[in-house]
Amino acid sequence: MSDQNLESLGAGICPIVIIKAHRAVVVKVRRVLFWAPLLALVLTTGCKQTTLFESNFEANTVNQPPSAAQKVGTASIVGDPGSVVVVTAPADAAPPTKWLRLRRATTVGDTTPADLPMFQGNMTQAPGNGKYTFSTLMYMPLETNNVASIQFGTQNQPFGVFVGFFHLDFLKDNRMRIDDDERTIFGKFPRNQPFMVQVTLDVTNTSAKAHIILVGAGTEGQADRDVFGALRLRGNFGSVRIFMGNPFTGEFNVANVLVTRNN
Numbered sequence: 023m024s025d026q027n028l029e030s031l032g033a034g035i036c037p038i039v040i041i042k043a044h045r046a047v048v049v050k051v052r053r054v055l056f057w058a059p060l061l062a063l064v065l066t067t068g069c070k071q072t073t074l075f076e077s078n079f080e081a082n083t084v085n086q087p088p089s090a091a092q093k094v095g096t097a098s099i100v101g102d103p104g105s106v107v108v109v110t111a112p113a114d115a116a117p118p119t120k121w122l123r124l125r126r127a128t129t130v131g132d133t134t135p136a137d138l139p140m141f142q143g144n145m146t147q148a149p150g151n152g153k154y155t156f157s158t159l160m161y162m163p164l165e166t167n168n169v170a171s172i173q174f175g176t177q178n179q180p181f182g183v184f185v186g187f188f189h190l191d192f193l194k195d196n197r198m199r200i201d202d203d204e205r206t207i208f209g210k211f212p213r214n215q216p217f218m219v220q221v222t223l224d225v226t227n228t229s230a231k232a233h234i235i236l237v238g239a240g241t242e243g244q245a246d247r248d249v250f251g252a253l254r255l256r257g258n259f260g261s262v263r264i265f266m267g268n269p270f271t272g273e274f275n276v277a278n279v280l281v282t283r284n285n
Contacts, residue, residue: 071282073154074145075262078278080246082108088122088141095146095281100181101139102127104120105255108263109275112161115216118277121161125265125273130284140181140265142278148177148260153284155225156262161275162192164213169193172219174232177260184265187252188232190219192274198234203282209236209243215242216277223249223259230254 082088088097088108099106101124109123110116110125124139133205175186191199192211200206211217219236224231230250236243253259264276 027149031248034070058082059133059230060284070285072285073136073144073280073282074147074154075279075281077122077143077280078118079108079122080118082120084108084110084120089158092143096144098142098144098181100137100139102137105139111277112163112216112275113214115159115161115275117279121159121275122264122279123273124264124266126261126271127215135268136271138265138267140263141276142179142181142261142263143281144178144261144282145259148258149283150258151225151227154225154259154281155220155283156223156281157218157220158264158276158279159216159218160192160211161216161277162196162213163209163273163275165272167270168274169266169269169270170274172221173263173265174223174259175261179261179263185256186261187230187256187259188249190221190234198236198243198245200234200245206245206247208245210241211236212238212240215240225253227261 072096075092077088077092077097078202079088085097085107087106090098097109105125107123108120111119111121113227115121122141124140124141127136160170162168170192171189173186173189188201191202193199196207196209196211196213198211217236220235220237222233230248230253232247232249234247235244261280262279266274
């Protein structure tokens with residue numbers, strides 16, 4: 023991870039926090055960093071923010087779907103039984119101790135395609151203009167066909183509505199893509215170890231820009247996307263959907279899903 027990525031992550035955060043976060047990252051006491059304290063430090067210190075959604079899954083039962091009521095906001099899921107469940111942390115990924123696993127089989131009973139596993143975090147409100155920060159920890163196992171997606175949509179968006187105002191794909195070649203546009207492919211993420219994804223969304227009456235960055239050992243890259251037209255067409259930002267789409271199979275994990283808005 024480059025200093026440029028750390029500086030971008032710290033944009034809009036008080037300078038003292040950038041320094042502390044930088045030291046926390048570069049001093050690798052263990053192979054896996056202390057993600058939860060780093061995440062809280064970077065995202066909640068130094069600037070006044072309102073938390074609109076937060077789900078760390080610690081209060082949820084292992085091997086069960088996440089509860090509808092999360093720490094802040096609500097969660098909803100769809101998929102075959104067992105496809106979206108809370109699990110203990112993958113190897114070398116704790117803390118946090120609980121993660122959400124999304125898994126899609128090739129078929130159900132070798133007869134029908136498996137449903138798409140989806141988790142949607144619904145924010146407590148959709149205020150419209152403002153500066154939002156989304157972040158999550160991710161863990162992508164070493165598989166050949168697992169592609170993870172994160173979509174940004176409206177509040178309580180029905181699962182039957184697949185189009186948000188933009189989405190990210192974590193591809194089989196360990197790179198990222200925006201809105202299925204091959205020209206937007208960028209960056210690099212690791213397999214079999216956790217990393218953090220952060221998206222800053224800055225919305226005004228005349229513009230809406232998303233800044234995407236990866237943080238963690240083995241990550242590279244950042245990107246920007248103008249989402250003004252799509253956001254105005256769809257409505258205010260109000261939910262984040264994490265899922266595995268067609269035709270992909272396999273599994274991946276997420277933890278510490280968080281959306282805040284600067285006051």
